[in-house]
Amino acid sequence: MGKYFGTDGVRGKANEDLTLDMAIRIGQYLGWYYGKNRPAKILVGKDTRLSGDMFEAGLAAGATSTGADVYLLGACPTPAVSYLVNKDRFDCGIMVSASHNPYYDNGIKVFDHNGQKMDEEVLLEIEKYIDHEIELPLATGDHIGEYFDWSDGLEIYMSWLKSIVPVDLNGMKIAVDLANGSATSTAVETLSSLGATVEAIANSPNGLNINLKCGSTHPEELVRVMKENDYDIGLAFDGDADRLIAVNSDGDLINGDYVLYICSKYLKEINHLNKNMVVTTVMANLGLYKALDANKIDYIQTAVGDKYVFEEMQKNDYYLGGEQSGHIIFYENAVTGDGLLTALKLLEVMKKTGKSLQELSEGLFIYPQLLKNVEVKDKNEVLNDPGLKELIASINKKLDSDGRILVRPSGTEPLIRVMVEAKTDELCKNYVDEVVTYIQERGF
Template sequence: MKYFGTDGFRGRANEGLNVDQAFKIGRFVGWHYGLDQGRKARIVIGKDTRRSSYMFESAIIAGLVASGADVYMLHVIPTPGVCYEVVDGSFDCGIMISASHNPYTDNGIKLVNREGYKMEEEVLEQIEAYIDDEFEIPLATANQIGCTVDYMQGRNRYIAHLISSANFSLQGVKVGLDCANGAASSVAKPVFDALGADVRVISNAPDGFNINVDCGSTHIERLQRLVVEQGLDVGFAYDGDADRCLAVDENGHVVDGDLILYICGKYLNKHGRLSGGTVVPTVMSNFGFLKALDIASLNYVTTAVGDKNVFACMRENGYSLGGEQSGHIIFGDIEKTGDGIMTSLRVMEVMRAERETLSELVRPVRLYPQTLVNVTVEDRDGVMASEAIAQAVAEAEERLAGNGRILVRASGTEPLVRVMVEAETEGEASEIAAAVADVVRSVA
């Protein structure tokens, strides 16, 4: 794919992704689901809080209505809210404007099909061809031209869906929430308030520029301090579009996606709700987490990085739980995409049902020290094909001798090659990662 990566079309606003491309995406989607089939398309669209989201929203909507689609505007909403409403409102597709955990200078466009998960690659390939002027499509005229609808009730239905998914009370539970100054800012607190929790919220005052800035799931230190200083029972941190969640236990320790998969997988399996007794993590999951699954008699199937790949495996094999270390967790019996707020509710369900603190629930897992080094490159594919890197990886694997692992992969969303090493000690992991990263730089 030329423009669309593992998480949509993403780039620096008006540089890597520009307003003309956004208009063309709207033009193609409106035509493909409408005029091309002799009908009027119904498209739902949402955005996160970064300044450029308004610009891209206007461009996409102009393209959609010019191609004859009626556009339902959810305004600021988490990505999973768009995914939910596509299905709930029987829309032809959904569009989310967000660059997730990236800085405010970036933005992205994610497309969701009518079943609520990421758009099929054959459609994305056609969009890319249209962006590159490989063919033309007609403009709508007269009564074919589309309209816009202010669709705040769709956002309210998503909030109601989150609340109704919880069959427990949080009365008396002290919960901290870090909304990353992003899409969760107007959604997460109302959900926890409705369940009776004593909620303390930080990073919920978006100004267009502060999304993900020293806050949220990529900068969880503020939430750790909040939990410890205010004696909270648990904390949850979301990213810019709230499709991922990391937790903080009552002692201020981070509980990442691997640990969330562990406690939820073990709990669901205990109650006969884990399809096939199987969890679906990615190749980035911690070696210690995989060992803990073995000890808990849980099966696992690893996939390539990206929640798109996790869900594809889950859907193909009928599995009900999967996710990423970064906090994208998919509860397949409820939703078809990662949902940070839903993840936090499922963690609360386990804590309430098992009557244990979060630190007690994750205690059986001994995570291996992990070092991740990101190397900026111009040609990701060329670098990954290097024999020198293959040799460096082989030497690292020989040194680890089965007591850890190394993974070198190209980022699907940024011009980076990521070197990840897990070993029995932090020093060994750092030393091996640094050596392999030096090889990557030498061939970049």
């Protein structure tokens, strides 16, 4: 990770941590970098938060000032940018979004010509340009670029989704929580066109209400809707629609671990789980691993972050991977998580098997899990402490095969994250508190 770009782009409070000048200079660098032999062709999308227009304009102005032609997709899912960059041969794509964060945050994610996250070497050069360590020539005369409205790109994206998962949804009743975000541009139209009856909540973005008590991180209202009405499935997206949390007809949450379980079992049954492998992060629930073992499905763990999941999948051509948060990658079809694609895949399993989400979830017991963060001065000093290592080993021995403890550093903050899975909530609390108390009492 660099000074500004983390594992998921630049992110921070609009006009405080992430400034308009930064957006302009990111656009300028990319316009110059890809325009050395001909005018660069750059795609820009955004979610629905208030500052999106400002950063979209800044990126477009910067890129056109160094000679690029910029196509504005408007409010759209992040995976739409990823797909269209590759499909329509753009040099790169830029998404203005802070994902599941509140409206006052924003972010800038950059994709290469394959629709994958930009190489770190390029991002580090962009950072140098942001900090005025290097300067670039601006275009003049007839070399200055133009920008164009390209909202038609969303139709191409939705048609693609329906072509790769051509599931007949006639007779399906679906409730969707669109997080007042990017999914408002595609989800209802796509699901309805496949025959489903769709009812939407959090479907009126005003720039301030994205992710506000709604979406995949706050699905409480969707759970209530599912409990009080007769829907087959509920679908909750995050702000930029690259994640999905589902809800069954009883109002129970179906997170990413459930999705990996359901889809891997189905893909194995139809002989389409390449190399019999599922890619997870270390935060996946212990119950998922036990359920995969019971079904003779192999799995591999990566560090936390969809970036690492994708790298493992790409390296070994694995078809299915993802995170508990609902960021699922179907590598045969896409190079990033896509909430709507995940929804269609789940619906396809339901239709093809004739089973409800409850039936499809049978065999998976999710262990109670508790995570606490501890603020520290030096993360490495804490993790290398012999006494802490001994304590962790002791807890692991007590948990044996019926639980686990994971103590890891935050990638972006001065925090140690302590997570325990065990058979009961009480055990989780006792062991987490034991580790947290140890760290705090020793003044780390």
